[in-house]
Amino acid sequence: MRGGVETSLAELAARVRRRAEGHSGRFLLGIAGPPGAGKSTLARGIRDELNLAAGAAIAEVAPMDGFHLTNAQLRAAGILDRKGEPDTFDTAGYLAQLRAIRDTAPGIPVSWPTYDRAIHEPVPGGVVVDRQTIVITEGNYLLLDDRAHPAWSAVRVLLDETWYLDVPRPIIEQRLLRRHIRGGRTPEAARTKVVQSDLRNAVLVESTRARADLVLRKAGRGYRID
Numbered sequence: 001m002r003g004g005v006e007t008s009l010a011e012l013a014a015r016v017r018r019r020a021e022g023h024s025g026r027f028l029l030g031i032a033g034p035p036g037a038g039k040s041t042l043a044r045g046i047r048d049e050l051n052l053a054a055g056a057a058i059a060e061v062a063p064m065d066g067f068h069l070t071n072a073q074l075r076a077a078g079i080l081d082r083k084g085e086p087d088t089f090d091t092a093g094y095l096a097q098l099r100a101i102r103d104t105a106p107g108i109p110v111s112w113p114t115y116d117r118a119i120h121e122p123v124p125g126g127v128v129v130d131r132q133t134i135v136i137t138e139g140n141y142l143l144l145d146d147r148a149h150p151a152w153s154a155v156r157v158l159l160d161e162t163w164y165l166d167v168p169r170p171i172i173e174q175r176l177l178r179r180h181i182r183g184g185r186t187p188e189a190a191r192t193k194v195v196q197s198d199l200r201n202a203v204l205v206e207s208t209r210a211r212a213d214l215v216l217r218k219a220g221r222g223y224r225i226d
């Protein structure tokens with residue numbers, strides 16, 4: 001039998017609510033994990049549970065993905081083929097916006113960019129954080145502490161709690177292959193992208209797991225806390 005404690009999305013959301021209530025100011029939860037782990041799905045699930053239980057919009061998702069550099073910026077820098085790696089994001093912009101979320105009183109709107117998977121570009125102001133007192137930020141590199149990419153190591157201290165969503169490599173591989181093919185790549189091109197880019201990023205992200213406060217895995221209809 002696998003170790004750990006089974007928990008539901010509702011229980012995880014209740015945990016966030018309890019922590020946020022004992023906290024002064026806005027509460028920032030970070031969800032890290034490799035590409036295709038299900039971070040965005042989990043973040044939206046927690047947000048929706050929190051809002052449903054409260055009967056009000058108390059939580060919002062602020063994705064790290066919104067800070068992808070634009071394709072024009074990546075092309076100009078000659079790194080379009082490496083899109084998704086740590087240096088293909090506006091890390092300084094992400095840090096500044098996390099600080100803005102922390103330092104701005106609820107009720108004063110703060111714009112946050114999202115990422116559009118249909119056009120493969122960031123969308124400025126894709127979401128606005130306003131009265132929400134719980135903000136969930138999610139992405140690959142929240143826990144990165146790597147000399148090659150020093151800026152990312154400043155993220156962790158801006159977050160009140162961090163979770164790592166762990167998924168077996170073969171599952172990630174399958175999900176990413178399917179996603180790239182759905183996105184218009186041939187099966188061969190999808191495999192090349194997964195092997196040469198996504199899985200390399202996954203290995204880097206996996207090295208950050210120990211820095212999380214909580215490690216989660218999908219289990220049945222819920223999650224398991226390792």
Ligand SMILES: Nc1ncnc2c1ncn2[C@@H]1O[C@H](COP(=O)(O)OP(=O)(O)OP(=O)(O)O)[C@@H](O)[C@H]1O
Pocket residue numbers: 033034035036037038039040041042065140175179218
């Ligand atoms: N708990 C789950 N069970 C089964 N499939 C899931 C689960 N969570 C997510 N998925 C599927 O896995 C894929 C990736 O999910 P999602 O977009 O949430 O991952 P992500 O970690 O945000 O990925 P990325 O790093 O690329 O943004 C999606 O196709 C989604 O439908």
Ligand SMILES: [Mg+2]
Pocket residue numbers: 039040041065
């Ligand atoms: Mg995502």
